Amino acid sequence: HRHSNSIDELTLAGAATPLEAADSAAKKAIADDDRLAELASVDPKRAKRILANRQSAARSKERKIRYTGELERKVQTLQAEATTLTAQITLLQRDTNGLTAENKELKMKLQSLEQQAHLRDALNEALKNEVHQLKIAAASI
Structure with a gap:
């Protein structure tokens, strides 16, 4: 039995343009239909099987087209999502950079305040010692 040619195969087989290839494909389909009708009178089971195969191939082609369309829509959706996520990042x-800079600044302020507190504590301790020494000196007078 004979396989049908695709439009691309017909273009390569001698059609100069896609339009000629489409015209050639249409003529081939008519010839195939005539042969199928002739085969139906000779071998009806085979003709029925060939027709069922053609219908199955057509359904398969439609499923493939729908699936490809779904994949293309999914790609567009994912590309849009990737763009949005990139902007969010x-x-x-x-x-994050702003908060890191602010955190660094606050740590420096904290360190400065801790140093000031340490100096005040040292000064207070020195003053307490001086007061204590003065009290001892005053008591001995």
Whole structure:
């Protein structure tokens, strides 16, 4: 039995343009239908099987087209989502950089305040010692 050619195969087989290939494919389909009708009178089971195979191939082609369309829509959706997420990452990185700088500044302020507190404690201790020494000196007078 004979396999049907695709439009691409017909173009390669001698059609100069896609339009000629489509015209050639249409003529071939008519010829195939005529042969199928002739075969139906000679071998009806085989003709029925060939027709069922053609219908199955057409359904398969439709499923493939739908699936390809779904995949293309999914790609577009995922690309849009990736763009959105990239923008969010940029904003979050900017926020993180700002918070890191603020944290560093606050740590420096804290360190400065701790140093000041340490100096005050040392000064207070020195003043307490001086007061204590003065009390001892005053008591001995």
